[in-house]
Amino acid sequence: SYELTQPPSVSVSPGQTASITCSGDKLGSKYACWYQQKPGQSPVVVIYQDNKRPSGIPERFSGSNSGNTATLTISGTQAMDEADYYCQAWDSSSAVFGGGTKLTVL
Amino acid sequence: QVQLQESGPGLVKPSETLSLTCTVSGGSVTSYYWSWIRQPPGKGLEWIGYIYTSGSTNYNPSLKSRVTISVDTSKNQFSLKLTSVTAADTAVYYCARLESSGSYSRWFDPWGQGTLVTVSS
Secondary structure, X not given: OOOOEOXXXXXXXXXXXXXXXXXXXXXXXXXXXXXXXXXXXXOEEEEEOOOEOOOOOOOOEEEEEEOOEEEEEEOOXXXXXXXXXXXXXXXXXXXXXXXXXXXXXX | OOEEEEEOOOEEOOOOOEEEEEEEXXXXXXXXXXXXXXXXXXXXXXXXXXXXXXXXXXXXXOOOOOEEEEEEOOOOEEEEEEOOOOHXXXXXXXXXXXXXXXXXXXXXXXXXXXXXXXXXX
């Protein structure tokens, strides 16, 4: 079965750039999306179709996807961005989620 | 703005069937795909399956033998049944709409608030 691999944790200082990676076989040939989940809340999509932001998502969130790796980048990270982030893609009509990355803003 | 709300028992006994319903408000279930996703306590997300309003379904291969998703357009609801549950099925269960752009770009938005289902005797 298809697998997506994320680092368990990433730390960033306020105002700096955070990058969270998601690796999978030929992931660049699929569309990737990213979800933000804060404690006790439901996930919210922050990036879809590799690099598109839904309305209401701040411009500091961006995405890319090439080769075997998709990347979520948060520029000028703020304390409110501290959350778990999950990548997700489709393989053979099945949705696959990465294991999640806990972003800590120190 | 579409909102989703899960409902159903919060406690299910081992070997019994877990049944949940998702009520859609602020929009119609018609002409969309709808999905169930779960998250064991302290763990990551697992896709369970989806249904189109025509009734066509697709399930996670690892759960396929135990899962049924159905839709009731008259009530603007869709439902999940998971049979023969064990403690491993304890999780927060989310319902979500499946958005799409073209044939290959699909994402879950919005999500319901989630409901915790505990499997225990």
